Structure formats: structure tokens, C-alpha cells
Amino acid sequence: MxxxxxxxxxxxxxxxxxxNELEIxxxxxxxxxxxxxxxxxGPSGSGKSTLMNMIGVLDRPTSxxxxxxxxNVGDADDSELSEIRNQKIGFVFQTYNLxxxxxxxxxxxxxxxxxxxxxNTRVKRAKELLELVEMGDRAKHLPEELSxxxxxxxxxxxxxxxDPAIILADEPTGALDSKTGRLVMDLFHKLNKExxxxxxxxxxxxELASETxxxxxxxxxxxxxxxxxKKVKNENTNISNENTGNNENNxxxxxxxxxxxxxxxxxxxxxxxxxxxxxxxxxxKIDDSTTDESENDEKNEESSNNxxxxxxx
Amino acid sequence: xxxxxNIVLAINSLLSxxxxxxxxxxxxxxxIGSVIAIITVGxxxxxxxxxNMQSMGAxxxxxxxxxxxxxxxxxxxxxxxxxxFNSSEGMTEDDYLTEDMIKEMCNKFKDDIYAVNLQYSAxxxxxxxxxxxxxxxxxxxxxxxxxxNEISLVSGRMFSGEEFSEGKNAIIVSDKLVNKLFxxxxxxxxxxxxxxxxxNQVSAYSIIGIYEYQQKYAMGMALGSGDNVTTDLYMPLxxxxxxxxxxxxxxxAQIITKVGVxxxxxxxxxxxxxxxxxxxxxxxxxxxxxxxxxxxxxxxxLSTITLAISIVAGIALVVxxxxxxxxxxxxxxxxxxxxxxxxxxGAKNSSIRTQFIVEAMIICLIxxxxxxxxxxxxxxxxxxxLGYPAKPSVSGIFISLLFSMSIGVFFGYYPANxxxxxxxxxxxRYE
Ligand SMILES: Nc1ncnc2c1ncn2[C@@H]1O[C@H](COP(=O)(O)OP(=O)(O)O)[C@@H](O)[C@H]1O
Ligand SMILES: [Mg+2]
Numbered sequence: 062m063x064x065x066x067x068x069x070x071x072x073x074x075x076x077x078x079x080x081n082e083l084e085i086x087x088x089x090x091x092x093x094x095x096x097x098x099x100x101x102x103g104p105s106g107s108g109k110s111t112l113m114n115m116i117g118v119l120d121r122p123t124s125x126x127x128x129x130x131x132x133n134v135g136d137a138d139d140s141e142l143s144e145i146r147n148q149k150i151g152f153v154f155q156t157y158n159l160x161x162x163x164x165x166x167x168x169x170x171x172x173x174x175x176x177x178x179x180x181n182t183r184v185k186r187a188k189e190l191l192e193l194v195e196m197g198d199r200a201k202h203l204p205e206e207l208s209x210x211x212x213x214x215x216x217x218x219x220x221x222x223x224d225p226a227i228i229l230a231d232e233p234t235g236a237l238d239s240k241t242g243r244l245v246m247d248l249f250h251k252l253n254k255e256x257x258x259x260x261x262x263x264x265x266x267x268e269l270a271s272e273t274x275x276x277x278x279x280x281x282x283x284x285x286x287x288x289x290x291k292k293v294k295n296e297n298t299n300i301s302n303e304n305t306g307n308n309e310n311n312x313x314x315x316x317x318x319x320x321x322x323x324x325x326x327x328x329x330x331x332x333x334x335x336x337x338x339x340x341x342x343x344x345x346k347i348d349d350s351t352t353d354e355s356e357n358d359e360k361n362e363e364s365s366n367n368x369x370x371x372x373x374x
Numbered sequence: 375x376x377x378x379x380n381i382v383l384a385i386n387s388l389l390s391x392x393x394x395x396x397x398x399x400x401x402x403x404x405x406i407g408s409v410i411a412i413i414t415v416g417x418x419x420x421x422x423x424x425x426n427m428q429s430m431g432a433x434x435x436x437x438x439x440x441x442x443x444x445x446x447x448x449x450x451x452x453x454x455x456x457x458x459f460n461s462s463e464g465m466t467e468d469d470y471l472t473e474d475m476i477k478e479m480c481n482k483f484k485d486d487i488y489a490v491n492l493q494y495s496a497x498x499x500x501x502x503x504x505x506x507x508x509x510x511x512x513x514x515x516x517x518x519x520x521x522x523n524e525i526s527l528v529s530g531r532m533f534s535g536e537e538f539s540e541g542k543n544a545i546i547v548s549d550k551l552v553n554k555l556f557x558x559x560x561x562x563x564x565x566x567x568x569x570x571x572x573x574n575q576v577s578a579y580s581i582i583g584i585y586e587y588q589q590k591y592a593m594g595m596a597l598g599s600g601d602n603v604t605t606d607l608y609m610p611l612x613x614x615x616x617x618x619x620x621x622x623x624x625x626x627a628q629i630i631t632k633v634g635v636x637x638x639x640x641x642x643x644x645x646x647x648x649x650x651x652x653x654x655x656x657x658x659x660x661x662x663x664x665x666x667x668x669x670x671x672x673x674x675x676l677s678t679i680t681l682a683i684s685i686v687a688g689i690a691l692v693v694x695x696x697x698x699x700x701x702x703x704x705x706x707x708x709x710x711x712x713x714x715x716x717x718x719x720g721a722k723n724s725s726i727r728t729q730f731i732v733e734a735m736i737i738c739l740i741x742x743x744x745x746x747x748x749x750x751x752x753x754x755x756x757x758x759x760l761g762y763p764a765k766p767s768v769s770g771i772f773i774s775l776l777f778s779m780s781i782g783v784f785f786g787y788y789p790a791n792x793x794x795x796x797x798x799x800x801x802x803r804y805e
């Protein structure tokens with residue numbers, strides 16, 4: 062398996078050079094293998110979507126390099142980025158973002174329109190995808206005529222239109238009840254297993270995250286934890302609700318899991334930009350093959366912290 | 375992205391907000407509508423006039439006695455006084471052209487003049503016959519009148535030489551009048567006696583002939599249309615003159631020129647020829663004009679009106695264009711998320727730009743189409759009111775539609791470019 066997403070030391074600042082400059086990502090390094098199903102978890106405002114936007118080349122990092130499927134994205138111009146989004150990436154949003162007044166089939170055809178696919182192929186492919194997401198009978202329905210879950214399935218079909226290597230889903234079940242969320246999640250599993258799509262999923266649900274291959278925890282713009290998913294799926298249900306949400310604890314958890322230790326450049330950035338708490342946090346890059354059961358127990362505590370934080374919002 | 379998809383998209387977007395779209399189009403509709411209306415009226419007018427020139431003779435010179443103008447009037451264009459036919463106020467028959475004066479002119483310009491027709495309008499009259507009535511212009515004519523004006527009889531006969539020379543009470547009426555008074559029965563009409571009231575003086579005339587009515591124009595103005603039209607009732611010139619005159623004098627003469635004569639130049643010379651006769655006349659002078667100079671004057675007037683309306687229409691179009699720009703800016707703001715989504719799906723800036731330019735173009739095109747419908751309709755109505763056959767200009771319509779589309783492109787470019795340059799993240803995060 063080859064690496065399809067390779068982020069190195071990605072820093073993202075908003076309002077750069079202005080008084081209200083904000084550093085949201087503090088030097089993220091992350092690799093995702095082809096065909097991997099990765100979940101990103103973390104409290105709201107921690108920079109998950111910002112990271113996702115980098116991965117989806119919707120935005121450019123302030124510094125750091127990003128190699129997507131062997132292409133150094135930093136060298137690409139806007140038009141090339143559009144092409145990369147069109148060909149390599151399928152986006153799924155929390156708010157579905159279907160184009161209104163445009164029926165399900167036409168929505169699915171959109172990425173193919175932008176890639177210049179001919180009409181017959183477009184229609185054929187859109188119908189196939191509608192079948193894939195079990196929405197075959199809703200081709201001519203407008204978004205406003207569909208339920209949330211149905212909209213999300215159309216959106217997933219649309220993300221698949223140009224057969225992209227990567228599906229990026231930013232809280233795709235966030236606006237759905239747990240039952241329809243389940244259906245949508247099953248669909249992602251199906252795409253991952255049957256269509257071999259690399260999937261990066263942002264979720265607030267620990268249950269859903271735990272079903273993936275790897276769970277990446279983000280806090281305040283840093284990766285604070287990476288662990289394997291499926292192995293902890295059952296243990297997750299038993300975790301105590303102990304509140305260990307202070308930074309010392311987090312730091313310990315993270316330290317226990319360190320395989321490759323910190324990034325010095327990153328620390329320098331942090332000292333100037335961030336408060337004391339964040340300085341203590343560490344950016345980690347973990348080879349997930351080395352995680353074991355004992356470490357997982359501690360990580361679960363961290364997961365539950367995240368869950369508590371999210372519930373509070 | 376394919377043009378067709380963009381057009382469908384634009385139409386869908388308009389349909390989803392019909393009232394707003396209509397209000398936005400209003401400026402375009404009014405602008406294009408007024409341009410098309412004026413072009414339609416203008417074209418039909420010009421066409422009618424030039425068609426009419428054939429029948430009235432573009433090279434004929436019209437000599438008329440008219441009121442002396444103290445100074446050059448404002449309506450004086452190219453030495454022609456518009457509407458001067460009716461300005462006989464204050465003139466008496468002593469001021470009119472005598473037979474001698476006309477003969478002298480004929481001698482002086484015998485190389486140029488082919489024939490002279492004399493005509494005298496005695497006035498309007500309403501004729502009653504049984505329960506029916508008809509309106510006529512009572513016109514005294516000479517023999518050449520029927521030939522030069524291409525009036526053909528459908529029944530009966532022409533005036534005889536004796537009737538002309540003695541001014542007998544014989545009349546030739548239009549088939550329209552026969553329709554009205556005699557239910558179209560020509561045989562019943564011929565020989566019937568009509569009582570005609572001109573200047574409160576009633577005389578009896580017998581119908582000897584019936585001519586085929588043709589839509590006629592004097593000075594480019596239609597005399598009417600339909601069955602209630604006022605038609606000419608012809609009688610020998612002398613008979614008409616005797617209604618109002620005591621001696622043989624003519625306010626008006628139609629000169630048919632010989633082939634190859636420059637009638638504009640001849641008109642000028644005739645005017646100069648008569649100038650000494652009227653030097654000491656306080657009220658009247660002689661003017662000589664040609665049909666072509668009348669047409670020139672008319673088209674000049676028309677182009678002035680066209681220019682004025684075009685300026686108004688142009689302002690309406692600019693205002694309309696700004697309205698389109700405004701609504702496009704609103705639409706783009708409303709659809710910021712959509713733009714972000716499209717970019718996430720791989721739309722290039724150029725695709726977004728094209729999408730919104732096409733939308734602005736479609737708004738303007740549809741506005742233009744409504745404007746054309748309104749303009750052609752208004753033009754036809756106006757032409758009918760003026761009594762012309764309407765001739766909507768195909769090229770005018772085509773150009774107007776192209777023009778309205780270019781307004782769309784021009785005023786749509788800025789908003790479309792704004793949309794195209796949106797940062798995808800900011801667009802997606804827009805609330
Ligand atoms: N385009 C942007 N401009 C300014 N601030 C931004 C922008 N995008 C994100 N942020 C800020 O970055 C922080 C992280 O946001 P985000 O990545 O959306 O968090 P998450 O998805 O984890 O909830 C937030 O404080 C947010 O206000
Ligand atoms: Mg988010």
C-alpha cells in the first residue's frame with residue numbers, strides 16, 4: 062500500500078500579518094495510506110475542518126508540504142487545484158450542500174460536468190451511483206423533497222461521481238439522527254471495502270470513529286493522539302465517564318503513545334503564538350502498528366474527554 | 375461547462391424567483407420595447423411614404439400659395455414649411471395663382487414641365503343618402519389628375535371635356551362611399567343625385583363614375599382607414615371653384631416634370647419665378663416643393679424623434695443593466711455556499727464566471743424578448759392609429775436582442791467575476 066496523503070508540518074494561520082492573526086494548525090504531520098479509513102476526532106474549533114480543507118486542497122497551508130497521490134500540491138495553481146478536487150477528491154459535508162432547484166441526478170452529474178464528461182456517460186454514471194446509494198427511485202427529486210439521510214446519500218453519490226481516490230467527509234452524520242447516521246456510515250464502509258476508497262471522516266461520534274482503521278485526535282491545532290480503531294470498538298462502550306480533561310492528563314496520555322517525538326520547529330512556532338497549555342502539547346506522528354492493548358485503555362479516557370467536550374457544545 | 379447546462383441553470387434560477395426576475399427585467403423591457411416600437415413605427419412610416427412616392431410621383435413639384443412668414447419659422451427644414459397646406463388663413467382668392475400666372479410658368483419652363491394638374495380642395499362634407507352617411511373631401515380636379523395619381527374607375531365614366539370646361543355638377547365617388555350609401559350597388563349609385571354641403575352651400579351632383587379607393591397619404595399622413603374612411607369626392611375643377619370662388623384662381627398646382635429633370639432644382643426656380651409676383655403681397659407667397667423634399671423633411675423629423683426616444687431607451691437600458699448587476703450581486707451573495715460547493719466539486723473560476731454571465735445574459739435576453747413583444751405590439755398599435763401598415767423590423771429585433779444580451783455580459787461580468795474569485799473556503803463557510 063502506498064501513501065496517498067502525506068502532510069508534513071502543516072501550519073495554517075488566518076489573518077496572516079494582521080493584528081488578529083490566528084494560528085489554527087501548528088505543524089501537523091500525517092500520512093494516510095491508500096484504501097485506509099481514517100477518522101478525525103476532536104473538540105469543536107480544534108481545527109479539524111481546517112485540516113480537512115487542506116487535505117481537500119480547498120485551502121493552502123501557510124507553511125508545510127502536502128503531497129497528494131505523489132503530487133506536491135504547493136506547486137499547483139488555482140486551476141490545477143480545481144482539477145485535483147474534481148478528479149481525486151470527493152467532498153461530503155455536514156450540511157449536504159446539494160445545489161437547490163437541481164434534482165438528485167443533476168447534482169450527481171455536477172463533478173462530471175466540470176470534468177467535461179459527455180452527457181450519456183454522465184447520465185449513466187449518475188444513475189449507477191444513485192443505485193449504489195439506494196436512491197435509484199429519487200433521480201428526479203429536488204433536494205427539498207428529500208429527507209436529511211437521503212440528501213446525504215445523494216451527496217455521497219455526488220462525491221463518487223468522478224471515481225476519486227479520496228472521500229473527505231466532514232461530520233457527515235452530524236445533522237442526522239443516529240439511525241440514519243448509521244445508514245450513512247454503512248455506506249462509507251461499503252465504499253471503503255467494495256470501492257477501495259480512501260476515506261477521511263471527521264466525526265463527533267466515538268462509536269462511529271471507532272469503526273474506522275485509525276482514529277486521529279486533534280486538539281487546539283495539534284494531533285494529540287492516533288490509535289487504531291476497530292480493536293477498541295468494544296472497549297469504548299465500557300469506558301468510565303471520568304473527567305480527566307486537564308492538560309496534564311492529556312499530555313501524559315499522549316506521551317505514553319509517542320513513537321516519533323516532537324517537532325522542534327513546531328515548538329518554536331507555538332512559543333510565540335500560543336498559550337502555556339498548548340506549549341505542553343506535543344505533535345505526534347505515530348506508526349499505528351505499534352499500539353497495543355494497554356495503551357488503548359488510557360487512550361479511551363482521552364476519547365471520552367473529547368466526547369464530553371463535544372456534548373457540552 | 376457546457377453552455378446548455380448553464381442556460382438551463384440560469385432559467386431554473388430565474389423561475390425560482392419569478393417576481394424578482396421580472397422586476398429586474400423591467401428596465402430592459404422598457405428600453406428594448408421603446409426602441410422596437412419607434413423602429414416599427416418609423417419603418418412603416420418610411421415604407422408607406424416611399425411607396426406613396428411612387429404613386430404620387432417623387433419627381434412631381436407641388437406649387438402652393440401659402441401664408442408669408444415674417445421670419446424663418448422653426449418648422450422650416452430645408453426650405454420646406456411643414457403643414458403649410460392648411461395655413462391659408464387670411465388669404466383671399468386674390469392671392470391665388472391665376473390661369474395667366476400658371477401659363478407664364480409653363481412657357482418659361484416648357485423644357486421641364488410635362489403637365490400641370492390643378493386641384494382644389496373645397497372642403498369636407500358629410501353626405502346623407504337615405505339613412506346612410508359618408509364623409510368626403512370635396513376635390514376639384516383637372517383631367518390629368520386621374521392619370522398622374524393612378525386613380526382607376528371601377529364603374530361609370532370619366533368627366534367629359536364639356537363637363538370640365540363648363541364646370542358641370544358631375545361627381546366621381548369612391549367605391550367605399552358606394553358601399554356605405556348604396557350597399558355596394560354600383561348600378562344604383564350611378565346616376566343618383568347626391569346633395570353635397572360645402573361651406574353651408576348645398577348643391578346637387580350626379581354620380582357619373584366610381585373609382586377604386588386606395589389608402590392615400592397626403593404629406594405622409596394617412597387620411598384614415600376602414601370603412602368609415604373619409605374618401606375623395608371629385609368634381610370638375612371649375613365646379614369646385616364655383617363653390618367658394620368668384621374667379622378662376624388656384625391655391626395649388628401639381629407639376630409633372632419631364633423625364634430627367636431635377637425636380638428639386640425646378641422647384642427652386644419656380645419659387646424664384648413667382649417671387650416677384652408676390653413681392654408686394656403682405657399675406658401670401660408661393661412655395662414649391664417636391665415629394666422627395668417632403669420625404670426628406672419627414673425622415674429628418676422622424677430621425678429626430680427616433681434619436682430622442684433612443685436616448686430615453688438608452689438610459690432605461692443602462693438603468694436596467696445596473697438593476698441586473700445589482701440583482702446578480704444579491705444572487706451571488708445568496709448563493710455563496712453554492713459557489714463554494716461548486717468549487718469543492720472542481721469548478722474552475724472560469725466555469726463559475728461563465729455560469730453567472732450566462733445567467734445575467736439570460737435575464738437580459740428574456741427581458742429583451744418581452745421588450746420586443748411589447749415594442750412590436752405597441753408599434754403595430756401606433757402604426758394603426760396613424761393609419762400605416764405596421765412593418766416590424768426583423769433586423770431591428772435581432773439587433774435589439776443581441777444588444778440586450780451584451781448588456782447582460784457587460785453588467786453581469788463584474789458580479790460573475792466576483793463570484794469566480796471567491797475563496798472556496800470562505801464561500802463554504804458563509805452563513
Ligand atoms: N477561513 C477562516 N477564517 C478565519 N478563521 C477560521 C477560518 N476557518 C476556521 N477558522 C477558525 O479556526 C478555528 C478552527 O475551526 P475549524 O477547523 O472549523 O474547527 P473544527 O472543524 O474542528 O470545529 C476556529 O476558531 C475558526 O473560527
Ligand atoms: Mg468543523
